[in-house]
Amino acid sequence: MTLSWLRGSLRWKLVLAAVLIEAVMLLLLFANNARLFNKTIEQQGVQKVQELSSMLNVALAPALFQRDYARAQGIIDDLLRDNSATLAYVVILDENGRVFGRGGRVDTDSLPRVAALPNSHEVLFNGALPLHVGAQQVGELRYGLSFATLFEARAGLLRQGLLIALLGMLLTMLALSAAGYWLTRHMNKLMQASQAIAAGRYDVKAEVVATDEIGQLARNFNEMGAAICAHTGEMQRTRSQLQATIAAIPDLLFEVGLDGTYHDIHAQSPHLLSASAEKLLGKKVGDVMPPAATEVILLALHEAYASGRSYGRQFELQLAQGSAWFELSVSGKLGLPGQEPRFIVLSRDITERYLAQANLEQRVEQRTAELLVAKNEAERASNAKSEFLSRMSHELRTPMNGILGFAQLLSYNQTNPLDGEQQNYVQEILHAGDHLLELINEVLDLARIESGRLDLAPENIAVAQLVRETMPLVQTLAAKNNLTLSANLAGDYVIRADPLRLRQILLNLLSNAIKYNRKGGSVAISCRSQRKGWLKIEVKDSGRGIAAEELPRLFIPFERLDSAYSGIEGAGIGLALSRKLVEAMDGVIGVESEAGAGSTFWVEFPLLVEENSEPLPDLNAMRTNRHNERKVLYIEDNPSSLRLVEKSISGRFGMTMLNAHNAELGLEMARAYLPDIILLDINLPGMDGFKALEVLQKDAMTCDIPVIAITANAMERDIKKGLDAGFADYLTKPLDIIQLVVLLGKLSGKKERAVPGG
Numbered sequence: 001m002t003l004s005w006l007r008g009s010l011r012w013k014l015v016l017a018a019v020l021i022e023a024v025m026l027l028l029l030f031a032n033n034a035r036l037f038n039k040t041i042e043q044q045g046v047q048k049v050q051e052l053s054s055m056l057n058v059a060l061a062p063a064l065f066q067r068d069y070a071r072a073q074g075i076i077d078d079l080l081r082d083n084s085a086t087l088a089y090v091v092i093l094d095e096n097g098r099v100f101g102r103g104g105r106v107d108t109d110s111l112p113r114v115a116a117l118p119n120s121h122e123v124l125f126n127g128a129l130p131l132h133v134g135a136q137q138v139g140e141l142r143y144g145l146s147f148a149t150l151f152e153a154r155a156g157l158l159r160q161g162l163l164i165a166l167l168g169m170l171l172t173m174l175a176l177s178a179a180g181y182w183l184t185r186h187m188n189k190l191m192q193a194s195q196a197i198a199a200g201r202y203d204v205k206a207e208v209v210a211t212d213e214i215g216q217l218a219r220n221f222n223e224m225g226a227a228i229c230a231h232t233g234e235m236q237r238t239r240s241q242l243q244a245t246i247a248a249i250p251d252l253l254f255e256v257g258l259d260g261t262y263h264d265i266h267a268q269s270p271h272l273l274s275a276s277a278e279k280l281l282g283k284k285v286g287d288v289m290p291p292a293a294t295e296v297i298l299l300a301l302h303e304a305y306a307s308g309r310s311y312g313r314q315f316e317l318q319l320a321q322g323s324a325w326f327e328l329s330v331s332g333k334l335g336l337p338g339q340e341p342r343f344i345v346l347s348r349d350i351t352e353r354y355l356a357q358a359n360l361e362q363r364v365e366q367r368t369a370e371l372l373v374a375k376n377e378a379e380r381a382s383n384a385k386s387e388f389l390s391r392m393s394h395e396l397r398t399p400m401n402g403i404l405g406f407a408q409l410l411s412y413n414q415t416n417p418l419d420g421e422q423q424n425y426v427q428e429i430l431h432a433g434d435h436l437l438e439l440i441n442e443v444l445d446l447a448r449i450e451s452g453r454l455d456l457a458p459e460n461i462a463v464a465q466l467v468r469e470t471m472p473l474v475q476t477l478a479a480k481n482n483l484t485l486s487a488n489l490a491g492d493y494v495i496r497a498d499p500l501r502l503r504q505i506l507l508n509l510l511s512n513a514i515k516y517n518r519k520g521g522s523v524a525i526s527c528r529s530q531r532k533g534w535l536k537i538e539v540k541d542s543g544r545g546i547a548a549e550e551l552p553r554l555f556i557p558f559e560r561l562d563s564a565y566s567g568i569e570g571a572g573i574g575l576a577l578s579r580k581l582v583e584a585m586d587g588v589i590g591v592e593s594e595a596g597a598g599s600t601f602w603v604e605f606p607l608l609v610e611e612n613s614e615p616l617p618d619l620n621a622m623r624t625n626r627h628n629e630r631k632v633l634y635i636e637d638n639p640s641s642l643r644l645v646e647k648s649i650s651g652r653f654g655m656t657m658l659n660a661h662n663a664e665l666g667l668e669m670a671r672a673y674l675p676d677i678i679l680l681d682i683n684l685p686g687m688d689g690f691k692a693l694e695v696l697q698k699d700a701m702t703c704d705i706p707v708i709a710i711t712a713n714a715m716e717r718d719i720k721k722g723l724d725a726g727f728a729d730y731l732t733k734p735l736d737i738i739q740l741v742v743l744l745g746k747l748s749g750k751k752e753r754a755v756p757g758g
Helices: 010-065 069-082 148-198 213-248 291-307 351-412 420-451 463-480 499-515 548-553 574-584 619-623 639-649 663-673 689-698 716-725 737-754
Strands: 087-094 099-104 124-133 136-146 252-257 262-267 311-319 322-333 342-349 459-462 484-488 494-497 522-528 534-541 588-593 599-606 630-635 655-660 677-680 707-711 729-732
Touching: 010 069, 010 087, 010 124, 010 136, 010 148, 069 087, 069 099, 148 213, 291 311, 291 322, 291 342, 322 351, 351 420, 351 639, 351 737, 459 463, 459 499, 463 484, 463 499, 463 522, 463 534, 494 499, 494 599, 499 522, 499 534, 499 574, 499 599, 574 588, 574 599, 630 639, 630 663, 639 655, 639 737, 655 663, 663 677, 663 689, 677 689, 677 737, 689 707, 689 716, 707 716, 716 729, 729 737
Parallel strands: 484 522, 630 655, 630 677, 677 707, 707 729
Antiparallel strands: 087 099, 087 136, 124 136, 252 262, 252 342, 311 322, 322 342, 459 494, 522 534, 534 599, 588 599
C-alpha cells in the first residue's frame, strides 16, 4: 500500500500528527488509571486482611483451644456465607498442623502457598493468620481472598475508556480534516500559482482573499512573483546588452576549461583565428595556438584558478603578417558546485600600443639622459657660482680687513686723537666699508639659501631682550635722521629661532624704516601675540608709504622702488633675504602700507612656553675683567692683519701679542710660549690652518689652548667645517674689532676660572 497521499498532503500530515498525539495522551491516561486501580486493589486487600485478622482470631481461637469442632465449623460457614463475594475458602489448622475445620473450595491435602501481601495481578490472595489465646498460639488459620469483582470492574472501565477514546479520535480526525481543508484551500491556490511560476509563467498571481497569515503570505507571494518578473525582464535586457557588447568587442573572446578546451568563441577579428569558430569548439588551445602562446594561456588559466582572481599576461605571437603582441586577460566563470571550472579569456591585439609604448620609452630615456646632462651642467654652474662667491668673498674681505680695521683704530685712537674733519673722513670710510661688507654678506646669504646650504642654529630666544640689544645698533642712524625710535615690549615671549639671523632680520627692517622715513618722523617696534600660538613683531614707520601695486615687488631680489627712493643707497637684497630667512625658520613675513600713510613690516613666529634665554655677554663687564700678562699668539701671513690685531688688543685684558708668519713657526712658538689663546689664519703658505689645528690638538702641551680661526673664507660650509674641526670660534674678515675684543675677554675669563690664581 502506497503512502503517496500522505507524503503529498499537508492536511493529512496535520491530521495524522494530531491523532497520534491524542493516541499517545490516551495511552498515558489509560496506563495511569490502571496503575491507580491496581493500587486501590492492593490497598483494599490489605485493609480486608487487617479486618479479618482481628475478627477471625477472636471468633475461632477459643473454639480451637476448647476443641469445639461444631462451633468452629459454624463460624466458618457463617463467614463464607456473609463474605461470599470476597472470601473464597477458610481452613483451621491445630498446633500440629492438622485440619481442624474447613470451608469453601480448597484442597486440604495441598494448601496454596501463602503470600505476604495482596497482589493486583492475582485474582486470589492466599493468606495465613496465627490464632492465639493469650500469649499461646493454639493453631493457624488459612484463607483465600478473591478480587474477581474488582478485576471485572477494572476490565469494564477499561473497555468503556477505550470505546470513548476511539470515538474521540474519530471525532478529532473528522474535525481536523474539516479544519485542514478550510486552512489548506488557500494553500492549494498558492501551490498552483507557484507551479505556474516554476513553469516560467511569472505573471500568474495567487487568487487568495483572506486577512490572516495565509492571506499575507499570498500577497507576499504575488509581490515576489512581480519582482521575479521584473528581474527576469531586466536580466533579458542585460543579456541583450551583453550580447551586443560582446558582438562589438573587436577582439577575441572565448570560454575555455582548465585544460584549455574551447567551449564558446566570440570572434570579431577573423585574422586572429586559424579556423572558423564552429570548427574550434571542443578542441584544445594546443591544437590551435603555437607552443609559446599555448604555454602562456595555460599558465594564465592555472594562475587564475589557483588565486581565484583575474590574471593578465602579454605575449608575442608570430602571425602570417608578421610578429604581433597580444594582451591576455583571464577570469573565472561562476558555476555550480562540482562543475568543471571554466574561464572567460579576452585576447586583444596591442601591437600598435606596444610599439608606441616602446617608442615612448625610448624617447623618455633620451629625454632623461638630456635632463641628466642639463642637471649636471646646472650643478657645475651652481658649484662654479659658489666657488666664485667664495673666492670673491675672500679676495674682498682681506683688503677690507685692513681698511676697516685701521679705520677703527684711527677712530678709537686715544693717544693721538683725530680732529673733527679727520674723524668725519674716517667715519665715511667706516660707513662705506660697512655698506660694502653688508652687500657682500647679503649676496652670500642669498646664494647659500638658494643652493640649500644655509645652516641655522636655532635656540630658545627671549624676544624682548633680543630687541633691546638690537635697538642701540640703529640708534645712531635714527639720531642722524632726526627720528624718534621707540619700542613696546610688553610680555615675556619666547620663540625658537637662530638669534644671529633674527637680529639680522630686525636690523634690516629697522634700517629700512629709518632710511625710507621722513625727517623728524618716528619708528616703533612692538611684540604681541595677535593670534593664538604665534608672536608678531611689527616695525612701523611714518614714511611716505608704498602704493598697493608696488607691494608685490618688495620681496623680489634686486628689485628697488627707484621712482620714489632713487637717492637712497641699497641693492634691493635685504627684504628678499629677510623673507627667505624668516621662512627658513618656519615664520611668516608681510607688509601693510598705504601711499602717504607709512608702512608696517611684520614677522610672525610660533610661540614656545615662556622661559628665560641665556643673556648675551656684557661688553662693559668683560672690559673690566683684566688679568696679569696674558699671551695671544696670532699666526698670520698678512702683515696688515697682524698690525690690526696687535693694535686692537694692545693694553686690553693685560694681554701681549706674539706673531708668526707661517704655521710651522707658529707651532714652535706655541710649544715654547704656551699662549693663553691662539689666533690662526686658515689660508697660510705651506701648512694650512686646519693641519696646524690638528697638530695643536694632538700635542699634550697645546691641546687645551683655545684656537680662534680668523679667515676671509666666509661661506656657511667653511664656517661649519671650522667649528666641526674644533676651533673655539670662527671669525671672518674684515674683522669686527669689538667682536674680537669681546671674544678674547670671554675666553680669557674662562681661562682664569679654569686655573685659579693663574
